[in-house]
Amino acid sequence: SAENGSRLWLRYSTDGNATISCNKQSPMLGIAATELRRAWKGVPVTLSLQRNKETRALGEEGYRLFTSDDGRKITITSAGERGLLYGAFHLLRLQDTGTENLSKLNIKESPAYNLRILNHWDNLDRSIERGYAGRSLWDWEALPSTLSDRYADYARANASIGINGTVINNVNASSQILSTEYLEKVKALADVFRPYGIRVYLSINFASPMQLGGLATADPLDKEVIAWWKNKTKEIYHLIPDFGGFLVKANSEGQPGPCDFNRTHAEGANMLADAVKPYKGIIMWRAFVYSPSDADRAKQAYLEFQPLDGQFRDNVIVQIKNGPVDFQPREPYSPLFGAMPKTAQMVEFQITQEYLGFSNHLVYLAPMWKEFFDFVQPSSLKAMAGVANIGTDANWCGHPFAQSNWYAFGRLAWNPELSAEAIAEEWLKQTFFNEELRMKNEEFGKGNEERLQSDISINSSFLILHSSLKQLMMQSREAVVDYMMPLGLHHLFAWGHHYGPEPWCDIPGARPDWMPSYYHKADKAGIGFDRSHTGSNATAQYPDSLCHLYDDISTCPDEYLLWFHHAPWNHTMQSGRTLWDELCYRYDKGVQQVRSFQRIWDLTENYIDTERFKDVQSRLKIQARDAVWWKDACLLYFMEYSGMRIPYDIERPI
Numbered sequence: 001s002a003e004n005g006s007r008l009w010l011r012y013s014t015d016g017n018a019t020i021s022c023n024k025q026s027p028m029l030g031i032a033a034t035e036l037r038r039a040w041k042g043v044p045v046t047l048s049l050q051r052n053k054e055t056r057a058l059g060e061e062g063y064r065l066f067t068s069d070d071g072r073k074i075t076i077t078s079a080g081e082r083g084l085l086y087g088a089f090h091l092l093r094l095q096d097t098g099t100e101n102l103s104k105l106n107i108k109e110s111p112a113y114n115l116r117i118l119n120h121w122d123n124l125d126r127s128i129e130r131g132y133a134g135r136s137l138w139d140w141e142a143l144p145s146t147l148s149d150r151y152a153d154y155a156r157a158n159a160s161i162g163i164n165g166t167v168i169n170n171v172n173a174s175s176q177i178l179s180t181e182y183l184e185k186v187k188a189l190a191d192v193f194r195p196y197g198i199r200v201y202l203s204i205n206f207a208s209p210m211q212l213g214g215l216a217t218a219d220p221l222d223k224e225v226i227a228w229w230k231n232k233t234k235e236i237y238h239l240i241p242d243f244g245g246f247l248v249k250a251n252s253e254g255q256p257g258p259c260d261f262n263r264t265h266a267e268g269a270n271m272l273a274d275a276v277k278p279y280k281g282i283i284m285w286r287a288f289v290y291s292p293s294d295a296d297r298a299k300q301a302y303l304e305f306q307p308l309d310g311q312f313r314d315n316v317i318v319q320i321k322n323g324p325v326d327f328q329p330r331e332p333y334s335p336l337f338g339a340m341p342k343t344a345q346m347v348e349f350q351i352t353q354e355y356l357g358f359s360n361h362l363v364y365l366a367p368m369w370k371e372f373f374d375f376v377q378p379s380s381l382k383a384m385a386g387v388a389n390i391g392t393d394a395n396w397c398g399h400p401f402a403q404s405n406w407y408a409f410g411r412l413a414w415n416p417e418l419s420a421e422a423i424a425e426e427w428l429k430q431t432f433f434n435e436e437l438r439m440k441n442e443e444f445g446k447g448n449e450e451r452l453q454s455d456i457s458i459n460s461s462f463l464i465l466h467s468s469l470k471q472l473m474m475q476s477r478e479a480v481v482d483y484m485m486p487l488g489l490h491h492l493f494a495w496g497h498h499y500g501p502e503p504w505c506d507i508p509g510a511r512p513d514w515m516p517s518y519y520h521k522a523d524k525a526g527i528g529f530d531r532s533h534t535g536s537n538a539t540a541q542y543p544d545s546l547c548h549l550y551d552d553i554s555t556c557p558d559e560y561l562l563w564f565h566h567a568p569w570n571h572t573m574q575s576g577r578t579l580w581d582e583l584c585y586r587y588d589k590g591v592q593q594v595r596s597f598q599r600i601w602d603l604t605e606n607y608i609d610t611e612r613f614k615d616v617q618s619r620l621k622i623q624a625r626d627a628v629w630w631k632d633a634c635l636l637y638f639m640e641y642s643g644m645r646i647p648y649d650i651e652r653p654i
């Protein structure tokens with residue numbers, strides 16, 4: 001059945017047998033208590049809503065979780081109901097992962113960010129921009145009167161990992177979302193999400209006053225426009241008193257914005273900020289801007305936004321993608337982070353794998369996000385947003401392992417200090433190693449007594465597999481970089497989709513910055529985009545020490561070499577190889593790694609339900625085929641320029 005995937009990481013059995021009490025009643029606390037009653041098998045648990053010095057210090061979402069001295073009961077305390085809900089899920093996670101001594105708990109938690117939010121790029125016709133897991137969950141036709149069970153399941157899954165906000169519609173927003181008809185539907189969703197601690201936010205179209213309100217302008221300084229937004233906001237808050245605010249993509253990729261009226265991004269954002277301010281709403285204003293020109297696209301967000309530092313209202317957060325171009329397999333971090341000390345900033349990660357093999361490739365993204373935090377202090381940010389990979393597919397995310405990216409996003413938004421490895425381990429234990437599978441192992445053992453005796457026990461061999469799976473996840477991001485775009489290459493995607501390679505793509509008259517050759521610039525002399533002082537000088541946007549490191553071809557790390565430099569084909573790499581040889585070896589390494597993932601996965605056959613086993617197995621087959629496609633296409637094409645041979649010890653192109 002499709003059940004296996006649909007339960008996500010919340011697969012704990014429903015034979016809880018403990019006494020659960022709570023010192024207050026509410027829908028949210030009811031959910032927390034119900035979760036525990038269903039599954040908790042230990043000593044009695046008390047959920048205790050208390051305002052004291054300790055709980056106040058941990059905040060409304062923080063909690064303390066502790067066992068009494070005699071070990072006979074567990075208490076979760078918090079100043080807020082959400083803290084108790086998160087505490088309940090934490091306790092169940094401990095039981096499910098079996099990692100802690102439950103008789104001696106004393107845990108204090110509070111989230112690093114107050115805002116941990118998903119961005120759904122969902123359209124009102126239920127298509128999803130860059131979505132690879134079915135249609136949009138939001139059934140607009142049936143709303144508001146009919147509510148799918150999946151709305152609550154979705155909210156529950158988010159609550160279990162601490163996600164507390166959701167922007168339910170695409171950043172390329174239809175103004176229709178603000179019509180009264182749709183707002184009623186949004187309200188119905190908000191009502192389902194509320195007891196799970198999740199607030200609703202909307203993406204808005206900046207031209208809504210014209211498109212929906214019939215005004216002649218959307219100029220943010222126009223009185224009628226200001227009044228229109230104020231009224232609209234009032235209407236929204238009347239329906240949804242805890243509405244979170246707006247997310248805005250303006251003057252980007254053809255979307256309307258304040259610049260259409262000769263106003264700045266700050267003027268546009270501030271007008272909206274003033275409208276939501278009385279209700280404690282916020283504006284998330286995206287810095288993803290670039291225009292079709294020969295200028296270096298990677299520099300544009302910085303050039304447009306950095307000078308506006310200090311001009312934004314305090315309820316505006318500038319939302320910046322982690323890299324300066326666009327969610328490539330590897331980019332250096334965007335230098336706009338840290339460059340606007342007087343402006344609140346948040347990072348936008350992409351959970352959906354637009355440039356990482358859609359839902360066919362197994363890529364665990366936490367290592368990529370942690371790499372970002374190697375450069376950007378978590379404390380310098382106000383919030384974390386993730387572009388969701390969720391749809392109507394029975395298993396929510398398409399690839400069974402894509403669930404780990406939703407999971408990891410939530411966990412990192414709660415605590416960006418967690419290691420990618422620890423999160424992978426948590427997720428694997430909850431997703432693939434629980435009661436049900438243990439039973440299956442035993443069953444398997446029955447026909448295989450001999451093997452059981454000669455071999456290590458089934459359970460311990462599963463544990464070994466488990467650590468192989470963790471390694472596989474940990475290597476998967478570097479593998480995709482290697483077989484798609486190693487050494488700082490980026491945007492080699494085919495025209496019209498972001499799946500396969502087309503480095504040779506050349507469409508006369510098309511936007512230059514949507515053409516792979518704009519990015520790789522391969523010629524007889526070498527390959528790569530010169531962003532050093534001899535080129536676009538994007539390196540100068542980085543803090544001094546990094547600027548020097550990246551700007552000098554002899555110190556620039558290999559993984560960013562072709563991002564920052566047009567390097568000669570015979571350039572000596574850190575490995576001692578020539579650039580050309582290194583490129584060949586990297587592509588080949590990526591392919592070999594996917595093959596090794598296949599071998600590891602095949603070993604899990606007896607330990608994992610057939611449905612998920614086969615699903616992952618067949619997707620890995622596609623991934624291996626695609627990896628070869630990438631390697632062959634890129635090497636054969638670039639060979640025309642390098643004039644060099646593919647080394648004989650790597651797999652020959654087909």
Ligand code: GCU
Nearest residue numbers: 129130171172249288326354
């Ligand atoms: C990418 C993506 C678009 C999306 C855009 C954005 O360019 O391909 O589909 O709209 O990012 O983040 O706004």
